[in-house]
Amino acid sequence: MSQDVKVDRVIDARGSFCPGPLMELIKAIREAKVGEVVSVYSSDSGSKRDIPLWVEKAGHELIGVFDRNGYAEFIVRKKR
Amino acid sequence: MKKVLILGGGVGGTIVANVLARKVSPSEVNITLVDATGKHVYQPGFIYVAFGDEKPENLIRDERRLLDRRVDLIIDEATLIKPDDRKVRLKSGRILGYDYLVVATGARLCPEELPGFEAAHHFYDLDASVRLRRALDSFPGGRVVIGIGGIPYKCPPAPAESACQLDYYFTKRGSRHKIEIHYLSPLPRVFPLESVAPLVQEIMEKKDIQYTQLFNVERIEPEKRLVHSLEGESLKYDLLIIVPPHRGAKVIEDSGLGNRGGWIPTDKHTLRAKGYDDIHVVGDATDIPISKAGATAHYEAKVVAENIAADIKGSDTIRRYDGKVRCFCDAGFKKGITMVFDYENPPKPTKLSRKWYYAKMLVGKLYWSAVLKGWA
Numbered sequence: 001m002s003q004d005v006k007v008d009r010v011i012d013a014r015g016s017f018c019p020g021p022l023m024e025l026i027k028a029i030r031e032a033k034v035g036e037v038v039s040v041y042s043s044d045s046g047s048k049r050d051i052p053l054w055v056e057k058a059g060h061e062l063i064g065v066f067d068r069n070g071y072a073e074f075i076v077r078k079k080r
Numbered sequence: 081m082k083k084v085l086i087l088g089g090g091v092g093g094t095i096v097a098n099v100l101a102r103k104v105s106p107s108e109v110n111i112t113l114v115d116a117t118g119k120h121v122y123q124p125g126f127i128y129v130a131f132g133d134e135k136p137e138n139l140i141r142d143e144r145r146l147l148d149r150r151v152d153l154i155i156d157e158a159t160l161i162k163p164d165d166r167k168v169r170l171k172s173g174r175i176l177g178y179d180y181l182v183v184a185t186g187a188r189l190c191p192e193e194l195p196g197f198e199a200a201h202h203f204y205d206l207d208a209s210v211r212l213r214r215a216l217d218s219f220p221g222g223r224v225v226i227g228i229g230g231i232p233y234k235c236p237p238a239p240a241e242s243a244c245q246l247d248y249y250f251t252k253r254g255s256r257h258k259i260e261i262h263y264l265s266p267l268p269r270v271f272p273l274e275s276v277a278p279l280v281q282e283i284m285e286k287k288d289i290q291y292t293q294l295f296n297v298e299r300i301e302p303e304k305r306l307v308h309s310l311e312g313e314s315l316k317y318d319l320l321i322i323v324p325p326h327r328g329a330k331v332i333e334d335s336g337l338g339n340r341g342g343w344i345p346t347d348k349h350t351l352r353a354k355g356y357d358d359i360h361v362v363g364d365a366t367d368i369p370i371s372k373a374g375a376t377a378h379y380e381a382k383v384v385a386e387n388i389a390a391d392i393k394g395s396d397t398i399r400r401y402d403g404k405v406r407c408f409c410d411a412g413f414k415k416g417i418t419m420v421f422d423y424e425n426p427p428k429p430t431k432l433s434r435k436w437y438y439a440k441m442l443v444g445k446l447y448w449s450a451v452l453k454g455w456a
Contacts, residue, residue: 015348015403015423016369019236019272024369026266026296027231030310031340044426046274053268057294057311 005063005075008036014043014071022050025076029060032078037063043071051076082109082392085168085178087158087331089115089143091452092362092377092384093184099385099454101148104392111151114170118143118155121206122447124374127238127410129209130216131245136206146452158185161335163356180358180388183337183344184381185329187234187364187372193325194229196300200322203242204234215319216249221258222318227297227307228266230325232341234364235373236272237419239263239323240280241409247287248412261288262315264295264307273419275429283411283432297322326372328365343367348423349400351384360384370423375407382454408440416440 011028013021021042028038040051048065051074055062063075084100086093097113120143128134144153157171161181168176189204191197201212226243243263250256263270263284270291271280284291298310300320307322308314327333328342337344337353345354346366353359362384363377370376383401390397403423410416416436421427430436443451450456 011369013369017273017421017426018371018405018419019232019369020267020274021369022267023231023236023272027341030231030296044274050268054294054311058296059312 005037007039007075008032009038011038011040014041016042017044020044020050021047021074022054025051025074026054029058029076029078034078034080037075037077040074040076041068041071042074047072047074081107082179083177084109084111084180084182084388085176086111086113086182086184087161087168088184088186088329088363088365089113089118089120089147089153090184090186090363090377091374092186092365092381093182094120094143094146094452095378095381095454096182096184096360096362096385096388097151098146098148098452099382100389101150102454103385103389106150109392112154112176113143113147113151114154114156114158114168114176115143116155116157118153120146120452122444123234124444126203126206126209127242127245129206130203130212131242131249136210139206141448146448158331159334161331161337161359163335163337163359166358178358180360180391182360182362182384182388183332183353183365184362184377185331185365187232187326188329188342189324190327191229191324193327194297194299194322196302197229197322197324199300199302199305200229200320202322202324203238204324212321216246219259219319221255223260223262223316224319224321225262225264225307225315225317226321227264227295227323229297229322231266231296232343232372233323233326235407236371237407237409240265240271240284241411242321243289243291244283244287244412245410247289251412260290262290262292262317264297264309264315265291265293266296268293273421273427275427276417276419279417279429279432287412326364332365339367341367348403350387350398351380351401360388370403371405371407373405373407375405378451379404385454408436408443410437410440414438
């Protein structure tokens, strides 16, 4: 599914507990232009709760969450 | 004779220089450290200038006195790195060559990137910490709001720690009942480290510290005393403390070596700049997704020094950085918590204890001797 979307930037936040993958995503989204797609790799189990919560509250689009080999990939589009 | 050039005399650059000077004979290596001011500042002390009893002058020492005598110190500012020529240009016009470059240029505060920042206080440099202390001393009462104006920023737990320090400060003054403390967390919890967040939330609730989660500060409206989040919320303040936006050093951006934030893309295990085997990166200057903090630079610096020493001696052995960080947070009233973690292992839940407060104080005492020399 992720192959259908052109990812503009990949953030490898595996192994990040402080500040953590969500902070890396927030940083990347702040730096991105509206419409750009950011992919974040996370090995932190809390990301599956944290990242969708923030993406919804901040008004962006969670294109998908994909289980990879030992980590999860979150694909997010900046909407505003 | 190999030439090692270190840019930046903070915790990372100083430890690399001192460890390398001990590990490699002066007949084999020339070590030069370039620092813009020649003054070394203990940044974890800023919070105690703002909220405690620390005197600013106690946090500053001459870098020369902290460096091994075999290290040459040049007080000047690096303005351009030319990796293809293995040369660095300084502000004075001087050009320095290198065989190994260590970039330890830290983070740069960029308050101008946050609209309305002029209305806010912070404790991320010494002068601002002194100004914040004066503002607190004359604050008659009302709502003090603490937020984060950009990511990444140095020491992710520091804003939550400062909320606890505010509670301690106003309690000691006998005016806590006139103060509302409101902490704005960028995350859906009150503390960056998930396993520690429940304890910090409990501490905040006991101290009657209010909090809003998922509030990333986007702009300040000074005339209305409002702070706005990029998630669309707003909050009124009477006194505002905001962590300023950070970027990598200007020399990194001017040399085209940084990413969008001015941080150098760095291999998280070898700590070498991606694409440049002769450029090593330490501390805040990297783009590695871990804490920008002295506690990180401290461990990274030893790895970098050992790898350069091994390379000079012709060894193929490369030590890999495992992401280890150990830090302490002061929750006020002489109690604290500790956290230890690496790339593979999240921190274990911790307990609030006097022991960790005193451990933090001890690190501050040992910093100038054991830590900067690379002994601790």
